[in-house]
Amino acid sequence: MTLHRTTVTKRLFALLASTSLIMAMGACSSDNETQSHEAESTGTTTTVDAGNVVIFTPSDGITISQQTPLSKWEKLVPEIVSSLKDNDVKGSNITVKTASSLDKQSQSVQDYVVNHVNSTSDDAGSSDKTTLVVAPVADTTESDRQYGDYASHDITWDGNSSDEDAQDYAQSAERLVSALQLAQNEGMKVVLVSNTLQGFTPDVYAPMTTAEQVGQLQAKQLVSKLELDKTSSDNPKHIEVLLPYDAADESGNTVDATFAQDVFKGIWSVLGPYFKDGKAVSPSGTLTSSSTESDWVSVAFDAAKSERVKSTLAKRLGMDKDTSRHTRIDGIISCNDYVAGYVSEELNDLGYTGSAADINPSITISGIVDNITGKKDLKKQSVPDPAQAPESDDGDSGTEDTSDSLDEQNSQWPIITGYGAYVSSIPNIVNGKQWMTALENRKTLASDIAQTCVQLNTSGKLAKLTFISSVAMEDEKVPTIQEEALAVSASNLKKTLIEPGYISLAEAGL
Known part of the structure; x- marks a missing residue:
């Protein structure tokens, strides 16, 4: 009993000492309110873990001429990365992977998901806040690519086709769907960009302009x-x-x-x-x-x-x-x-x-x-x-x-x-x-995708993101990023393309 009383007494003295210090700091605040506020904020603010973001996109499509559109993956991805950093995602937590075919992409996604699941299961204390941003590689024709890399395609396949190429394509597509479903089952989120995948429902869809x-x-x-x-x-x-x-x-x-x-x-x-x-x-x-x-x-x-x-x-x-x-x-x-x-x-x-x-x-x-x-x-x-x-x-x-x-x-x-x-x-x-x-409204889309990833990795709540609405997909309601394409004519070219930095005055022939 004596030991218990002694311990309590010590704790009381410590509490009184802390209270006195807080009161003293409050008295000082009347002389320097800004300084005390900063000190208090520094002592109580905690850094929110914005988690990991892994971006899987196609390699840029090759066209038959040097005339290429502004809608290229090599333009969009750096803007997503930049926006992620602006939203407090650490550069070391951002991974970018490109693939020239659906076969290579599906293998890359599968490898990442399996390795990630194994690494997090081995470390019980590790954080598993991860969002995959996936733009599935579409099998496009030369004339399709004349519209740019982003134009949306519905990726579908016939698993019972007798054609060997069709069978290979179906196998790649099914492997990608399986890998993404595994990621979701393990707590990861999936943002599907541009193209849809037969039989797969993402956590968020970011469509581009359809044909x-x-x-x-x-x-x-x-x-x-x-x-x-x-x-x-x-x-x-x-x-x-x-x-x-x-x-x-x-x-x-x-x-x-x-x-x-x-x-x-x-x-x-x-x-x-x-x-x-x-x-x-x-x-x-x-x-x-x-x-x-x-x-x-x-x-x-x-x-x-x-x-x-x-x-x-x-x-x-x-x-x-x-x-x-x-x-x-x-x-x-x-x-x-x-x-x-x-x-x-x-x-x-x-x-x-x-x-x-x-x-x-x-x-x-x-x-x-x-x-x-x-x-x-x-x-x-x-x-x-x-x-x-x-x-x-x-x-x-x-x-x-x-x-x-x-x-x-x-x-x-x-x-x-x-x-x-x-x-x-x-x-x-x-x-x-x-x-x-x-x-495509590329810069705005990059910002939208980045904000969406951070919300999925932190609160999981998307309601406050005004650019998201609910759209039917695979018989389910899916949160969908909505941005309209930018129509450009001479009257708005300066505001729409030059001022945002899509092109320079020199490129416009000025």
Whole structure:
């Protein structure tokens, strides 16, 4: 009993001493409030363990030309890493792994997950706050890659296929799904980026623009610029759609054209009603009022070679053999910037003049340049109402001057749309040869993914992240990061591409 009393007495004295010290510090705070607050914070703040993040992405796709889009994995990954560090993830806790095929990627993910599970089970005191960021490698065609690395694909397979290549692909895909499911079972989180995996539900999905959305975006921009809602069937707009696809692979085997079909599906969901009402027509006749989304093949062409783009356009305009008279063309949906670049070249070779800026008199090339270089703001006005349908050039007018005047009208430069924001295409945006392009909101997506990883590794609560919504996936509701693609034209190029640092003034041709 004596020992117990002695111990209690000592503890009481210690408590009184601590209380006196705290009171003394409080008295000092009246003289230096900021200093005491910092001291108190230093003594009580604990560092939150933001855990580990492992990023698995495809290697950058190789295209047939040096014209490559801004949407490349080698651009996105460093921005995710930088954002993770900004959100207190230690550099030593961030791992990046790339793979050129689904087979190699699935093996890499499996190896990491198994090794991680074994290492954490051997060390009972180790922290297991780990999130895997996985962008599954899709089996894409050359024309698919013209849209950039991020465009979303649904990765599906037939495990019962008799084709040897298909069997290998299915085996790789199933191995990736099994590895990711094991990771989830062991407490790790999975953020799936861009592509979906048949039979797998991630903790969070970060989709990129789908093929259908690529088509919709360009069609909507064209409808707005040409003001098709105000167009009359007596004077319809003349529109062509150039849809690139791969008819066969290098071995001559038929390839999957789903992506191209979906791009046209998106285009036709917007343009279809205007063709049906006669407000839009196709000079080549490839699209009519009775066309449907299943008629994608009528506007599709093999874009493996640049000359194929140019010859296809000349043929569509009926100028492949006779260039003495121009065919009226108001708008061309090129689908991506690779095709748009060669469309511009061919129109120039065929003698079309002017630029997209001429379609809206309030916007001039000098005004565009001044706006981009910061000399003045660009104020856009509505596209003027369409003029009356021009007289035919069949000689009824009886005057050569009228025919020449009509040809001058027909040779007016059309609206050209694209996608991918190729650095090589930006000067065409500036000079008005290409009306618009688009790209993923890469920097914002990188920040979103980083914040999501930290939340998954710490509280696990995503409700406070305003960019996340719930979307159905594999018959389940999955938290999904939502960011729209950035549509870019001359009027917003400076704000959208140059100021955020996607490209420099020099790259824009300025």
